[in-house]
Amino acid sequence: MASSKGLGPVILIFSCLSVLFFCSTAYAKSPYIGNLSVINSAKGLSINATLINGFTRKVAEAVQSGAPITIQYDIELKKRNAVLADENIVKRVIQRAVVYNSLKKQYKLSNILGTNKKTVALKKIKDVRNKMVQLRDIHIIPTKYLKPNEEYYIRVKGEMVAKSFWFPFNYILFFVDFLNFDTDWAESTSIVVNQFPVSEKPLESDQTQEEP
Numbered sequence: 001m002a003s004s005k006g007l008g009p010v011i012l013i014f015s016c017l018s019v020l021f022f023c024s025t026a027y028a029k030s031p032y033i034g035n036l037s038v039i040n041s042a043k044g045l046s047i048n049a050t051l052i053n054g055f056t057r058k059v060a061e062a063v064q065s066g067a068p069i070t071i072q073y074d075i076e077l078k079k080r081n082a083v084l085a086d087e088n089i090v091k092r093v094i095q096r097a098v099v100y101n102s103l104k105k106q107y108k109l110s111n112i113l114g115t116n117k118k119t120v121a122l123k124k125i126k127d128v129r130n131k132m133v134q135l136r137d138i139h140i141i142p143t144k145y146l147k148p149n150e151e152y153y154i155r156v157k158g159e160m161v162a163k164s165f166w167f168p169f170n171y172i173l174f175f176v177d178f179l180n181f182d183t184d185w186a187e188s189t190s191i192v193v194n195q196f197p198v199s200e201k202p203l204e205s206d207q208t209q210e211e212p
Contacts, residue, residue: 041199063107068099068162074091075155160181
């Protein structure tokens with residue numbers, strides 16, 4: 001049985017590491033949704049967006065240590081109302097999860113859009129980061145379901161959840177809780193369908209085809 005004296009230095013080391021990690025993340029730039037753009041194509045409205053300052057070096061180190069990481073994107077299409085609260089038209093949830101397999105030396109990345117799920121294996125953490133933070137050609141709604149003269153807008157937010165392992169790895173990876181975050185909503189400019197030019201470029205992917 002280990003003595004309490006022997007555990008003292010270990011607890012002190014982990015305490016110091018947690019304080020240093022907390023201080024470094026406290027002064028880091030907060031994650032946010034940027035580069036939000038709306039495209040009007042023959043298939044309808046779609047968006048592009050990027051999670052900025054979300055997949056940091058600390059996140060990459062946690063993934064490489066074996067911590068499962070999930071990023072969830074909430075996307076809402078809303079109609080502006082002058083008197084009442086803005087009306088929710090469409091709500092979509094996209095989840096992207098990654099876990100590292102140390103035996104195969106590869107990252108398993110799952111992309112979940114509603115009931116659709118696709119999984120790919122990646123070798124480089126750089127590729128994992130790009131897949132996790134980029135939203136590209138995400139289909140929202142066909143414009144035929146929108147009223148021509150009404151004013152709409154799309155907003156997006158991101159949330160990261162990092163999970164530690166069971167004993168004894170939860171003590172080694174206890175710092176992952178500091179990686180969890182929830183961004184503010186990023187809002188697009190106003191959308192009026194009959195004033196929104198249609199892009200001639202077809203969508204590269206949609207809800208049923210998008211790769212993670």
